[in-house]
Amino acid sequence: MAVTGGVLLLYVVAHMAGNLKVFAGADSIDGYGRFLREFLAPVLGHSGFLWVVRAVLLLAVVLHMTAAIQLARRARKARPTGYAHRARVPGGYAARTMRWGGVIIALFVVYHVLDLTAGVLNPHGVEGAIHDNVVADFRHWYVVLAYTVAVVALGFHLRHGVWSALRSLGMGSARRAAAVQAAALGVAVLITAGFLSVPYAVLFGFVR
Amino acid sequence: MLFTEGDPIADTRAPDGPLETRWERRRFTARLVNPANRRRLTVAVVGTGLAGGSAAATLAELGYNVLSFCYQDSPRRAHSIAAQGGINAAKNYAGDGDSVHRLFHDTIKGGDFRSRESNVHRLAEVSTQIIDQCVAQGVPFAREYGGLLDTRSFGGAQVSRTFYARGQTGQQLLLGAYQALARQIHAGRVLMSPRTEMLDLVVSDGRARGVVVRDLVSGEVTTHLADAVVLATGGYGNVFHLSTNAKGCNTTAIWRAHRRGALFANPCYTQIHPTCIPVSGAHQSKLTLMSESLRNDGRVWVPARAGDDRAPGLIPEEERDYYLERLYPSFGNLVPRDIASRAAKAVCDAGRGVGPGGLGVYLDFADAIARLGRATVAARYGNLFEMYQRITAEDPYEVPMRIYPAVHYTMGGLWVDYDLRSTIPGLFVIGEANFSDHGANRLGASALMQGLADGYFVLPAVIGDYLADGPFGPVNSAAVNEAEDAVRSKIAALLSVNGDRTAESFHRELGRLMWDHCGMERSEEGLRKALDRIPSLRDEFWRRVKVSGTGEELNQSLEKAGRVADFLELAELMCLDALHRTESCGGHFRAESQTPDGDARRDDERFSYAAAWEFTGVGEPPVLHREALTFEAVRPSVRSYK
Amino acid sequence: MRYTLRVWRQTGPDARGRLVEYAVDGVTPDMSFLELLDVLNERLLLDGDEPVAFDHDCREGICGMCGLVIDGVAHGPEKATTTCQLHMRHFDPAVPIVVEPWRAAPFPVVRDLVVDRSALDRVIEAGGYISAPAGAAPDAHAVPVPKPAADTAFDAAACIGCGACVAACPNGSAMLFTAAKVTHLGLLPQGQPERHSRAADMLRTQDELGFGGCTQTGACTAVCPKGIPLDTIARLNHDVLAAALRSPR
CATH class of the missing domain: 1.10.1060.10 (Alpha-helical ferredoxin)
Incomplete structure (x- = not known):
């Protein structure tokens, strides 16, 4: 769980950094897209690099979800009977919403791929015209809302996920607990803010 | 005639000669069982406290097959776990002049010269090994910044020899023993039966050869045969109903062994701890101890005038009676347990007690807070203050604590010789269940020491000498059947009464009777009153007790009734023992035997012996066997704390 | 004071359990939660009913034997407190108290509130x-x-x-x-x-x-x-x- 989560986190960070090129203008981000498609093309062929990345991501997602399902199944087996009186579950909100948050994120990824990768659901939908596609999307408040929900879910997911992963890997014993806590929160906030900056910039007209 | 005189009894296994080398010589003369034969020998150990847990683990390490039993759901829960203060050991790490001889001397004197020199000396010798053993097991004792073990001083000693793990020393030591036991269970050397209660002893051809137990979940009664039986079932303080013991603590195992022929020694020696949280109402189910260390800084007082029911803060200084400081100016609030307890009772009897029912005295920290500051007091006693506040809902930083004495420990128990053998061959008794090492009064932090000494070091060293007599041949099946039948018919009898009073209500009444007449102060008149009442209460119990359900299931009301039935028999012997011992000594204070100042007056001329009682039948006069005590290394003297 | 309890009753590991409601009178604020159950059990016993089985021993918070889920919280509402050290002064008599055993597959119910x-x-x-x-x-x-x-x-x-x-x-x-x-x-x-x-x-x-x-x-x-x-x-x-x-x- 921690290892696959780590791989996905690295991707998410890179993705977010790439997104910010939107602010440098259409040429910058479209060029970045071309660069990714042509990167190592002599060895891997056109878009080869992207397909390698996609394969790794897919594997990570599958393993991540498998582990999550296994954990959930074990939990159900270990706790077959619930309490008649259900108290508010102690522990943080982020910790409690890992599973449903994960599902929301997975559904979103499907939509997101159809929207901005395949272009099927995009109002503009021209391959390679990343900037225009993005701007076409985020002029609509409901698209922004959908992205917001998903990114906030991702933020919570990362908030507990990063913290939990670091502890699963044995870090965060008393001395470092505060640092781990801060790191998890920092990553979550940074990623959330980074991702949301684009849609809101479009919605409010800073990027056209 | 209340009892008859029997032949004197003697400890024949302690070697003669110099005290300092007796244990060494005994270990050398004790025969050994070779490792291949140990595998073929089975030892049943009942109880998993410090004594039983450590004994079972160590015997298994030596290669014996061990059967271990406890009534709790896990061996880790035995009541040793609740010991707070610490464990004594003559390490002299503090460099303050401690030695084996000094620990020996303090323990003999603390026991008011009613224990055996050879046993106590061995205890002091072994004490140092206990600390080594526990540290090796990972017991997290308190340490100083240099990484070495910290010690503190305790009542009755002028050196710092008490090792501790915050206020939970018993817990940490017990977990050490439990973990050693767990390792042997995993290795298949110990067969552990939790939720199992011993209800009888199998005696075949004069030897203890097994136990009859009841599985507390299924109700099944079974017999477990062994080559030797070890009882480590703790004390019987719950005969008083309210005590600091766990609710489940009982006398059943040792009492049923007593009924099978094991002598019961000094049953009247009970320790009353002065600093417990007072009873808050009729529903009270147990009493909670507050560490004795509180008396280092707290001042004990009551209103000077009887019936003064003003709030403590409204009673001016000159209308308060700091009675310990007044009566014992040199020791003040730090007098030993028995003296502090009796003084509290005296002021309450005079109508000057505080709190509900007038059964309490103040332990006031106002001066300490003014002198040291609240932070320092909190650092020293914060956790105890919290515990007090949780139970009473009163803040001891603002309002003085209320404390009252409570039954805490029983020095009496089954009689054993130097090798911890009872009078039934093959039956060994260790820990609080035996009578051996504390005389008439136990010093603080010595119970843990004795339990672990017996379990880790003494029993394993001497049990081979008994087993070397074997093999003992097949167990007489008639003996097994007879024991099982006795157990089954007792259970059936309890279930068949179907009366109108709960076992709990009998226990409460018995406890009250014992507290009033066989508690902190005993008198001939009171004891005779109790001896008159107990048989009729017992009769009433067997006519009116109400037990629900059946014997073939988890049935807590049946468990309770069985234990109360045994307390009702033991209580009579306790009162009888207290009545026959007309002197005052240690925890046994006879109103008739005191100095003009109200201190205990021992009578070495007539009572320098251990009283070992033989069972002859319920309500029948028991037989008294005296074991004379001789003192060579220490001369009995008068304890004075003025 | 009078308190209403809804207690989990189950006769054995394989039996079906259910919550049963009891009223307990004469409760004082200084009573511990287990003493409340003691009072209930004394009454049930005399009424010819089966007392509620529950685990307990030292009653001073150290043996670890007691443990009830009270209103959905293991050991009840007070922080860092075992069930035996929990007192009735923390409960509102007007609100029924739900008492259940530990729930987990590796802890099968033995009887009522007792688990293995x-x-x-x-x-x-x-x-x-x-x-x-x-x-x-x-x-x-x-x-x-x-x-x-x-x-x-x-x-x-x-x-x-x-x-x-x-x-x-x-x-x-x-x-x-x-x-x-x-x-x-x-x-x-x-x-x-x-x-x-x-x-x-x-x-x-x-x-x-x-x-x-x-x-x-x-x-x-x-x-x-x-x-x-x-x-x-x-x-x-x-x-x-x-x-x-x-x-x-």
Whole structure:
């Protein structure tokens, strides 16, 4: 769980950094897209690099979800009977919403791929015209809302996920607990803010 | 005639000669069982406290097959776990002049010269090994910044020899023993039966050869045969109903062994701890101890005038009676347990007690807070203050604590010789269940020491000498059947009464009777009153007790009734023992035997012996066997704390 | 005062259980929760009903035998308090109190509020000890232990093995229990030789016994009567990982 989560986190960070090129203008981000498609093309062929990345991501997602399902199944087996009186579950909100948050994120990824990768659901939908596609999307408040929900879910997911992963890997014993806590929160906030900056910039007209 | 005189009894296994080398010589003369034969020998150990847990683990390490039993759901829960203060050991790490001889001397004197020199000396010798053993097991004792073990001083000693793990020393030591036991269970050397209660002893051809137990979940009664039986079932303080013991603590195992022929020694020696949280109402189910260390800084007082029911803060200084400081100016609030307890009772009897029912005295920290500051007091006693506040809902930083004495420990128990053998061959008794090492009064932090000494070091060293007599041949099946039948018919009898009073209500009444007449102060008149009442209460119990359900299931009301039935028999012997011992000594204070100042007056001329009682039948006069005590290394003297 | 209780009644492991309502009169604020059950049981007994079975022993918060889920919270509403140390002054007589047993598959109900927690003993037996046979120990001062290590080890060693962590965990995991022992022994020099195998063996046994996996929700530490910190779990993970890296098993 921690290892696959780590791989996905690295991707998410890179993705977010790439997104910010939107602010440098259409040429910058479209060029970045071309660069990714042509990167190592002599060895891997056109878009080869992207397909390698996609394969790794897919594997990570599958393993991540498998582990999550296994954990959930074990939990159900270990706790077959619930309490008649259900108290508010102690522990943080982020910790409690890992599973449903994960599902929301997975559904979103499907939509997101159809929207901005395949272009099927995009109002503009021209391959390679990343900037225009993005701007076409985020002029609509409901698209922004959908992205917001998903990114906030991702933020919570990362908030507990990063913290939990670091502890699963044995870090965060008393001395470092505060640092781990801060790191998890920092990553979550940074990623959330980074991702949301684009849609809101479009919605409010800073990027056209 | 209340009892008859029997032949004197003697400890024949302690070697003669110099005290300092007796244990060494005994270990050398004790025969050994070779490792291949140990595998073929089975030892049943009942109880998993410090004594039983450590004994079972160590015997298994030596290669014996061990059967271990406890009534709790896990061996880790035995009541040793609740010991707070610490464990004594003559390490002299503090460099303050401690030695084996000094620990020996303090323990003999603390026991008011009613224990055996050879046993106590061995205890002091072994004490140092206990600390080594526990540290090796990972017991997290308190340490100083240099990484070495910290010690503190305790009542009755002028050196710092008490090792501790915050206020939970018993817990940490017990977990050490439990973990050693767990390792042997995993290795298949110990067969552990939790939720199992011993209800009888199998005696075949004069030897203890097994136990009859009841599985507390299924109700099944079974017999477990062994080559030797070890009882480590703790004390019987719950005969008083309210005590600091766990609710489940009982006398059943040792009492049923007593009924099978094991002598019961000094049953009247009970320790009353002065600093417990007072009873808050009729529903009270147990009493909670507050560490004795509180008396280092707290001042004990009551209103000077009887019936003064003003709030403590409204009673001016000159209308308060700091009675310990007044009566014992040199020791003040730090007098030993028995003296502090009796003084509290005296002021309450005079109508000057505080709190509900007038059964309490103040332990006031106002001066300490003014002198040291609240932070320092909190650092020293914060956790105890919290515990007090949780139970009473009163803040001891603002309002003085209320404390009252409570039954805490029983020095009496089954009689054993130097090798911890009872009078039934093959039956060994260790820990609080035996009578051996504390005389008439136990010093603080010595119970843990004795339990672990017996379990880790003494029993394993001497049990081979008994087993070397074997093999003992097949167990007489008639003996097994007879024991099982006795157990089954007792259970059936309890279930068949179907009366109108709960076992709990009998226990409460018995406890009250014992507290009033066989508690902190005993008198001939009171004891005779109790001896008159107990048989009729017992009769009433067997006519009116109400037990629900059946014997073939988890049935807590049946468990309770069985234990109360045994307390009702033991209580009579306790009162009888207290009545026959007309002197005052240690925890046994006879109103008739005191100095003009109200201190205990021992009578070495007539009572320098251990009283070992033989069972002859319920309500029948028991037989008294005296074991004379001789003192060579220490001369009995008068304890004075003025 | 009069309190209403809704208590889980179940005659045996395979029987169907249900909540049964009882009113208990004459309750005082100074009564402990278990004393309230004592009063109820005395009455049930005299009325010819079966008393409510519940586990308890020391009644001073250290043996770990008692444990009830009160209004959905293991050991009830007071923080860092065992059921036996919980007093009625914390309850509103107007609101019925729901009392249930620990719920977890490895803790089958024996009867009413009594569950079988012997799985926790199995976890300790798998490695929760330092192998030090009696008589073989060096002098206690042979190996100094830095005070901070001894203090932190003690914090973890304070676990009373009541199982509240398992009862509260939405995953039914015993991780806090196991981690407390791994932390206690793993911090001491005496515990080093078996440190990594101990962690791996205990964790494997815990999984085999049917406890759920830890997702670090923190529900365990929130109800722990001894306040065992969640950090112990990070230590356990560290030792398990080290075991896997050092010796492929």
